[in-house]
Amino acid sequence: MSTYVLVAEDNRKQADLIRRYLVHDGHEVTVVHGGETALEEATRRPPDLLVLDWMLPGLDGLEICRRLRSAGDLPILMLTARSAEDDLLQGLDLGADDYMTKPFRPRELVARVRTLLRRSRQTARPASADSPFPAAPSAAVDREVLTVGPLTVNAIRHQVFIGDRPVNCTPGEFRILCAMAASPDRVFTRSQLLNYLTDHGRTVSQRTVDVHILNLRKKIEISPRRPQHLVTVHGIGYKLASGDHGA
Template identity: 55%
Template sequence: MNDKVLIAEDDLRQAEVLRMYLRAEGYEVFVVHDGRAAIDTVRRLRPQLLVLDVMMPKVDGLDVARVLRQETSMPMLMLTARTSEDDLLLGLDLGADDYMTKPYSPRELTARIRTLLRRVQRAAPQEDGVLRAGRITVDPVRHEVRTGGRLVDCTPGEFTVLATMAAEPGRVFTRQQLLERTRGWDTMPTARTIDMYIMNLRKKLEADPRRPKHLTTVHGIGYKMTADPADDTWATPAPAPATDGG
């Protein structure tokens, strides 16, 4: 069955161009032109992905993302004419998985959609519940992290950050999103806390922590995990001491 993609875009011409490109890629495409219709259509059709314009009538795209993220983990790619860093961070914090600023290339947008859908397929839960990203495995039940088969000692905060990112390789997480996941593991959590967790994880997992290839920084936004199953550059260090009291 072809993946269903919903386009929520009030510019009729742009919507039709996207419909043409996505249909040529084999997707089943649906189009709506306001935020209220986007929410209703997602609830009715359960598409595999939503392309969501920020500035739409009735309900704007940010509110659509806020509502839908409480109901579904479906990937959302946000389109915006707003180019300030604060606007982009807000969209990501509300649950968007990716964004493109206008004007954009329909071919690039189609490629981003393919990437998001592949990521969702790769992130499907394993039968044993273990998260796998390249040579790293995260076992939420046993609370264990291994790289190349070797057990790696992680504090509770580090484990939570790593498990969050390993569940969705390739997704960009803002510091605020990671901070929300780790509340309770640090007495005074801040964005700097997340930076510390990432720094410690790089020391434990990267072959060269100064030049990370897997726990990478997306400047101005946050962090993402990149994991190629064929890549052999994860480190296999001896267990390191805890650093956050956990």
């Protein structure tokens, strides 16, 4: 079945390159070059996925992401020439599902689009025996309510709480929390956590995992610089500590 992808990119040469690669991969594609036009088109005909440039004229990509995310769960792949940690955190915090820094390889963009679309379809239907996702994420979802210390994750309702306080998570952050809450105190390597963000360990960089972890700490820790729940195990990866303090 053909999927509809909206590409919002003001660089016309780059936009056309993205369009040609996506069309060759079997997608129906519409290209727009301005922020207001992107928001209007996404509202008029909601796409299956949005490829969104950060620096659009008029409304920028962050504002578009904020408005669209408040209205639904449209998968968003953010394109940016900015690579500073705070910038990437801001984009993911507003609801982007993944990001690519420019310059990028068109074939990798196509692979990430495929991955996000598969994840979107998986979220929209019950898990099945032939699920394209690794076994561990599915196992995490099998347990509806996961509780680790003050953290509660409702895998079916897509809800997260610290004590009584609700925590708003992006889809990527939520998948990581589900996996870690299902195995408290287990140490996950970055490569293992990649499996919860993509079907393979290749189409999303390990840097994306670090950004998700940093962003989650801002949301669930009293002091993100001294995490007590989502802690680093130096030289290995991360774990969700079951006690009051991380190791």
